[in-house]
Amino acid sequence: MLNKIFATGLSFLVLSTSALAARYDVDPVHSQVHFTIPHLVMFKVRGTFTDMSGQVEVDTTKQTITAVQGTVKSASIDTRESKRDEHLRSPDFFDTAQYPEITFVSKKITGKGSKITVVGDLTIHGVTKSVELKGSYLGANKDPWGNERTGFEATGKINRKDFGLTWNKALETGGFVVGDEVQIGLEIEAVKQK
Secondary structure (H helix, E strand, O other), X not given: OOXXXXXXHHOOOOOOOOXXXXXXXXXXXXXXXXXXXXXXXXXXXXXXXXXXXXXXXXXXXXXXXXXXXXXXXXXXXXXXXXXXXXXXXXXOOOOOOOOOXXXXXXXXXXXXXXEEEEEEEEEEOOEEEEEEEEXXXXXXXXXXXXXXXXXXXXXXXXXXXXXXXXXXXXXXXXXXXXXXXEEEEEEEEEXXXX
16 A cells, blocks of 8 residues: 655655555546635625536545545636626636635545545645535446546635634625635536546
């Protein structure tokens, strides 16, 4: 059995940590990374990141994942409003010119089936924090072209200020334009390496 090896810059190299685990590459066309954040206190803004990559190690026998790594390009943020997206790419928020990637690398994974907990390092805006995701292994099958596919979904939450995303404006009626708590969601489909 081999241990995990991570290259610099969060390009990913993972060698199996389990004799039964196999490596799968995230299929960005059939995967989603999305978020929800409060807006003007009582409303919500939802968005996605459209440019992503990653790898996951899956033990289909135990119906669990054993390692996961993912990268999204911060400039690919899409909230369906171009002016807002431009502001989110600016130094007020993600500063995508200086911090072009958001990354996640798992450190500990427990559970199986519909009760999986993934703890890992999330890096946004140059700041790395440990976060916890709760998720489910969705199973595995073959597509019509003979590729083995697997999937999982997960949710979690972070405080954007923990990652240096502190821009805000006060409202005359109290509260702020942007809330602090961000709900994160992942729906991941991945293809087994040949």
